[in-house]
Amino acid sequence: MRLLSAYFAQPAFLAFAMLGLLAWWWSHRGAGRVVFSSLRALPLGGQTWRTSLAWVPDVLVAVAVVALAIALAGPRAGDRNARVRREGIAIMMAVDCSGSMRAEDLADSKHPDAPTRLDAVKRVFEQFVLGGGGLDGRDDDAIGLVAFAHYADTRSPLTLDHGNLVTAARQLDFARQDEDGTAIGAGLELAVQRLADFQKARSKVVVLLTDGMSNVHDIDEDTAIDDAVKAGVKVYTIGAGTRGDAPIHIDIGNGQSILRTIRADLDEGLLRKIADKTGGQYFRATDAASLATIYKQIDKLERAEFQEERFVEYRQFYPIFVVIALGAIAAAFVLRGTILRRLP
DSSP states (O other): EEEETTEESSSSGGGGGGHHHHHHHHHHHHHHOOOOOOOOGGGGGGOOOOHHHTTTTHHHHHHHHHHHHHHOOEEEETTOOOOOOOOEEEEEEEEESSGGGOOOOTTTTTTOOOOSSHHHHHHHHHHHOOOTTTOOOOOOOEEEEEEESEEEEEEEEEEHHHHHHHHHHHHHOOOOOOGGSOHHHHHHHHHHHHHHOOOOOSSSEEEEEEOOOOOOOOOOOHHHHHHHHHTTTEEEEEEEEESSSSEEEEETTEEEEEEEEOOOOOOOHHHHHHHHHHHHOEEOOSSHHHHHHHHHHHHHHOOOOOOOOOSEEEEEEEHHHHHHHHHHHHHHHHHEEEEETTOO
């Protein structure tokens, strides 16, 4: 049984609250009586502040009985922070951090201070993990982060500590000039390895985002695809960038930059191949809105079939009502024995 935000573990005991009326009647019935020949013998016609408050101990006895009935019913409220963590999904995000991710065609007018493709990816990834922007967050999922350019490296292992994960994502930056490039095979292979080593997941997913064509083949893309298939890893690929020219600021040193344009050289054929062979899906993000929509689609596709929020810890309120009951009984006896005492 639920009352407001509290639940009663044993609601049948609430029936004993009706005994409060019996307790009041019993206490009131026990009032002392003295026979007078005339009420004129009493001061002020028999009415004083004490006689006006003579009912208070009787009511306190009734309150004590009702409070004890509520305490026996076990009022409690679920601790919403004590969620049952279900077996979730393991997701590795592989993000291209090559120099072309400086292009500003995924800019969002709501975030003018973060105009680049990489900025847009970091912002939507944070919403994907924590919730916001129409996304519910992935509380039960272990999520990790891989960055790749000429090389691939793990920025965050698979973790349920999403606060630290988001911090790692915010620190993503563009590859140095001597480490620039696009090693899609290396990025995918590293993400797959991290998932293959993780056993506590109902399913395993890679979300790989790039804006270019693979031009570093230290790890062959077909090898990475085969390893993903063997490990049972599903890969969603995202091609980022407009289909035409995109503006980009080129750093020329001394804190200065010049505006240029670049044309997308995205290898959509490879991205579709990766997705198709691993059972995933390919998406194309041409602006900030479509990038957000893609993450919403992936969020729905890889959502657990059913989730629950079960209270396994409770805040117990019965001690409050026990204290109220004892306090009411004590007050009733003190009042009855002192200022509101009755004559026999």
